[in-house]
Amino acid sequence: MGGQLKMLESCIFVIFGATGDLTHRKLMPALYRLYVRNELPKNFAVVGVARKDKTHDDFRQDVKKSMAEFLPKEKFDRLDKFLSGVFYYRNDFDTADSYAGLKKFLEDTDKKYRTAGNRIFYLATLPDKFEPIIKNLRKQKFLAKGKDHRLIIEKPFGDDLKSARKLNKIINTAFRENQIFRIDHYLGKEAVQNLFALRFANKIFEPAWGERNIENVQITLLENTGIGTRGGFYDRYGAIKDVMQNHMMQILSLIAMSPPKNFNPGEVKDSKVKVLREISIPKKNDIVIGQYRKGALKGSVDYKDEEGVAKDSRTETFAAIKFCINNERWKGVPFYLKTGKNLDRKLVQIIVYFRNTSLLSKFSGGIHPNALIIKLFPDEGIYLRMNIKTPGNNFEIENVSMDFCHSCLFVINTPEAYEKLLHDIFLGDPTLFTRWDEVEAAWKVIDPVIAKKKKIRLHYYSSGSPGPEAADRLVKKNGHHWGLEHM
Ligand SMILES: NC(=O)c1ccc[n+]([C@@H]2O[C@H](COP(=O)([O-])OP(=O)(O)OC[C@H]3O[C@@H](n4cnc5c(N)ncnc54)[C@H](OP(=O)(O)O)[C@@H]3O)[C@@H](O)[C@H]2O)c1
Secondary structure, three states, X not given: OOOOOOOOOEEEEEEEOOOXXXXXXXXXXXXXXXXXXXXXXXXXXXXXXXXXXXXXHHHHHHHHHHHHHHOOOOOOOOHHHHHOOEEEEEOOOOOHHHHHHHHHHHHHHHHHHOOOOOXXXXXXXXXXXXXXXXXXXXXXXXXXXXXOEEEEEOOOOOOOHHHHHHHHHHHHOOOOHHHXXXXXXHHHOHHHHHHHHHHHHOOOOHHHOOOOOEEEEEEEEEOOOOOOOOHHHHHHHHHHHHHHHHHHHHHHHHHHOOOOOOOOHHHHHHHHHHHHHOEOOOOHHHEEEEEEEOXXXXXXXXXXXXXXXXXXXXXOOEEEEEEOEOOOOOOOOOEEEEEEOOEOOOEEEEEEEEOOOOOHHHOEEOOOOOEEEEEEEOOOEEEEEEEEEOOOOOOEEEEEEEXXXXXXXXXXXXXXXXXHHHHHHHHOOOXXXXXXXXXXXXXXXXXXXXXXXXXXXXXEEEOOEOOOOHHHHHHHOOOOOOOOOOO
């Protein structure tokens, strides 16, 4: 979608947080797959940076092990060649003195790999390290004029609007907006990108897209695991900040945005920002929050007994919220967002429920309103639920589903979200990254919700259950139900 773009010819890909989970689970496998397909810049090297003491070879061995684990179906005939261009540099992100050596190492690597001083800096580390790293990159003159520098930054982007603004200000002292790639890996998923195609490349959907035809929209991100080892971080955050402020708001904006005038990245983002700014702040009784307790889920404990969690924590591990959009297109249409941990299933999907036809009551049989279902997990695909006549002499209606299972049909060629996103960064295509005003608009909706949390009852739910019943009441009072189609 980014128009005429040119692949970056040379660069060093510097990963801050090279020993971490993200690097091993996602980044190195994605880089290797791009390498195998000749989709990396021609002159290219990777320098992983972290605190542990390791040699280049130790790091390569670690990467080899994680590749085998996270890319089980891959052939590794070119892995050694790829790894010969992968290096490790030990550095404490908080210690200013340790950056001079890293700078020199990158300059030496430039000479060997003809990477011309161009850098992509990936901040794959804890959010409290983003600021010291950026400050040091600027102060210690890593960002030479006339070179191509790009910054990739992971979520979370701030704790709230104030801290997000502060972080953005610091980033802007070193990088221009068009050099910043704020990752939201949900946007790299094929089915999410397909939302564009569905809405704007098919004549049938766009005229139907709005309050006249759509009854409600549901965005659901359910997990059947707890917080794992992220206790300290999660307890400060909670479900609303962890996934609603970013992934779920991004998806909401893609569904609700008006068609952009052109499909260039700027206009697509303008349209997304506009609709994010039109979201009304939910009322107290449109917000349900919950926290898990020990339950049927194997090994589960009360959330408050998880490591790193305060014994009197009121942090929500579950949230269901009704959002409304204050514009003509979506007047009166609820957008329900639901997320939670330690639930009875793992399921990520979007359902757009259409209104009943006025003739519905005239037919007999299992009639349901049309629904468009975009599934992201367990598999990726798109379903359109329709009513057709059952074969036979009686005029009975049956509910069928036209399905297009993306992950079934395109297993071999479907790039993982991180592959797609890294490839777009090499191309310089910002379409699937979050622009600052999108982040700001999302925090402006989420901050007041967080402020209301103190006055809202926290519902406890048993691990392995579908979550608090209050979430069902939230939709029932508007005559709706949570859709769990196609599990
Ligand atoms: N993991 C995922 O699947 C995932 C998915 C989406 C987003 N993210 C985001 O990606 C980022 C990284 O997550 P992660 O799960 O990879 O974290 P992680 O496993 O805890 O890794 C943190 C990395 O930062 C390094 N580090 C921390 N403090 C340091 C310091 N003072 N000096 C030098 N290195 C330091 C660690 O190095 P040492 O080990 O050497 O101390 C390690 O390499 C986070 O922002 C997270 O929200 C992660």
